Amino acid sequence: MSGDKILSIDRLAMRFGGIVAVQDLSFAAERKKITALIGPNGAGKTTVFNCITGFYKPSGGAIRLTHDDGTTVALERLSDFRIAKQAKVARTFQNIRLFPGMTALENLMVAQHNALMRASGFTLLGLLGVPTYRDAEKRAIDLATDWLKRVNLIDRADDAAGNFAYGDQRRLEIARAMCTEPALLCLDEPAAGLNARESAALSELLLSIRDELGTSILLIEHDMSVVMEISDHIVVMDHGVKIAEGTPREIRDDPKVIAAYLGADEEEAAAVMEGGA
Amino acid sequence: MDYFAQQLINGLVLGSIYGLIAIGYTMVYGIVGMINFAHGDVFMIGGFIALITFLLLVSTGLTAVPVILLIVILVSMAITALYGWTIERIAYRPLRHSFRLAPMLSAIGMSFVLTNYSQVAQGARVKPVPPVITGGYTLHESADGFVIQLSNIQIVVVITTIVLLAIFTWLVSRTRLGRDMRACEQDQTMAALLGVDVDRTISMTFVIGAALAAVAGLMYLLYYGLVDFFMGFVAGIKAFTAAVLGGIGSLPGAMLGGLAIGLIETFWSAYFSVEYKDVAAFSILIVVLIFMPTGLLGRPEVEKV
Incomplete structure (x- = not known):
């Protein structure tokens, strides 16, 4: 992939004792684009987020964030409040933390x-x-x-x-993250627990953040209708490694992705992927 | 009835002092979830610094009481706040991510350190000061000759407490610092992710708590006319009781608990026996906690998901 990269992850590895959560993961997120990180449960997506936002210190690899003015920040060396202050990265969690x-x-x-x-x-x-x-x-x-x-x-x-109602809390959380005026917004399953109408409103909100404010978004999401509709680029993980990467269209047709998602049952997997069309 | 009114006044004044100390306990508990057992000794330190500043000012020949008091209050707040900051920095912060009991043990140790340090530095004897604020008003004189007295010092204590509480409430509910403190209280990780420097905010909590304790120390000095190195222990335990009675973690609760403990103690001393006033105060605490385990204004703790 080409273009202006805001976040580049290079050979990221995260091990907990003997358990390898993420291994040799490299991908980049483009500026002013929505990049989705998808994969089955336990693929290591949230671990990647935790490395980006300073919760975990990666066992190896580099996470670089490049600001608009060209300055580069090594995210794996920052922690705590400096992530928001110096790196201007904001995130939300799977569970609501207002x-x-x-x-x-x-x-x-x-x-x-x-x-x-x-x-x-x-x-x-x-x-x-x-x-x-x-x-x-x-x-x-x-x-x-x-x-x-x-x-x-x-x-x-x-x-x-x-x-607040659940869906309102989700939206408020995104608003709060945006109030830090981030360069990169990391959303961990923002559509979890939302109904179809709320998901559609969420997609619209995220697109407006990208188009009107020019904020880059990195997204973990299981709701394929949201992912396929708004993502510019999709990275697919399974068992801690990247198995595919590309545009929504490419990902939808990728047999490796379909296999990872629903085991060998390709018919069912195809149905899920089509659901987002 | 006159006797009752007089005891009510005395009780409210004592309760104000307890309340000011109790706020320090409840604030720290709210934000870091530990009982700062050294807080009573911070109150004692505040009393000593007030005494020293007072004597220094008098020795320079200054005689205007309001000016002296203003300087004393500012100096003792500032230096005691520095103590509060230092205690947190060296005794609690390194243990914050340790097991739950570690900071509490460290606090008990810090309490011993401060007590003994004061004893060595200032001597073991009680330090008296001559009455600074004298005079008062006779509110009512009954037929049998009993008078209800409201002394000026009592007025000063109550007014100072009210003013400080007003400033403090404004600080917590309306300012950036107060918002950050409440955010850290509810979810430190999330507050940090939004850019709040959690360590700094916790330090500020200790600084504010210590400053309030310093004022309580000064009020105690003026009201009772003495300080000693051991006064922090009992006052600290009482204020802690007040914080628990009011509902630990709740700021209005701390003040309410302080007033309640002050009143209970005073009335018990007045109508029953002075020797058993502590028993009365702690018994009430036990009874309240049996029926209201979270205290008067406390909220039940909800486990975070």
Whole structure:
């Protein structure tokens, strides 16, 4: 594949004791494109995410993120809050991890910590209420409000996030990740548990993030209708290795992928893949 | 009735001091899930720093009481906050990802360190100060000659507590720092992924808790007119009881628990026996916890998925 790469993973390996979760994995995600990472359960997809976002220290290999201005960040060497701060990578989890006791607006405000931190002169000036900080806070609220509108939750801005319906929480989580103003957005099964209508709305939201904001997206997803509809590029993993890579059309017809997904039963596998057409 | 009113005033003042210390316990528990057993000693340190600052200022010939008090409160808050930060940095942070009991044991050790350090540095004797804020008001005088007194120092303690609580509530509910603290309390990993520096936020929690304890130390010094190296132990246990009674992790609960413990102690001393006031306070704690295991305002802990 060619083009401008935002994320390139080179010979990534992750071992837990004797168990090999990811082995010799190389792929790249293009800038301003949606790249999907798919594969059967236990293929190692989430492990890859955990390596990208600093939860695991890879046993080997390199993960490079290249920003718009050409600076490169070695993600495998960062951890913790520096992933969001320096690398500008945001992620969501398979299970929802909003701050349930805080309001929707507050959830989005926490995500703007870094912008506010700079403006607040590291806490002190913020407490004194200097004008630059108040401006920054106003901008933060504007951005949060903007996102609440995008995900249709503006009416519930001041409700505790824990009380939201499941689908609403999913959308709020994406909004929160976007409020960190990431260069790369990593979504771990954003469509899990959504009904068909909600999945369609999710696809639309992700496409608008790509097209209007130019944010690159890396996606793990089992819902093939979402993957096939919005992905520009698909990487297929099984048992910790990459088994195929290509456009949705190429992947759909790849016999190796079909075999991996549903064992040897190609007819059934084909049916699943067709479901996303 | 007059006697009752007088005890109510005394109880509220004592309760305010307990409440200020209890907030430190409950905040730290909320964010890192450990009981900071050294917090009572941080309160004691705050009292000593207030005393030293006070004596230094007086020795320079300064006599304006409000000015002295303002400087004393700021200096003792600042230095005690530094203690709080240092304690977290050297005794708790290295153990944060260790087994659950490790930071608690470290806290108990830290408590001994602070107690003995103060004893060595300041001596074992009780340090008295002359009354700084004198005078007061007679609210009511009954026929049999019993008067209800409201002293100026009591007014100062209660007003300072209310002002600090207002600032503190604003800090937690309306500012960036407060939002970060609540976020870390609910999900540290996620907060870190959103760019929040969790270590820094936890440090700030200790700093704020210590600053509030310093004010409590100063109030204690002014109210009782003395400090000693061992006062942190009992006050700390009482404030911890207050935090548990109110529902550990809940900030209004800490204040409510502090007031409750203060009132229980005062009324018990007034109507029954002074010797058994601690027994009364801890017995009430036991009874409340039997019927409300999460305390008065606590929420049941939900296991994270």
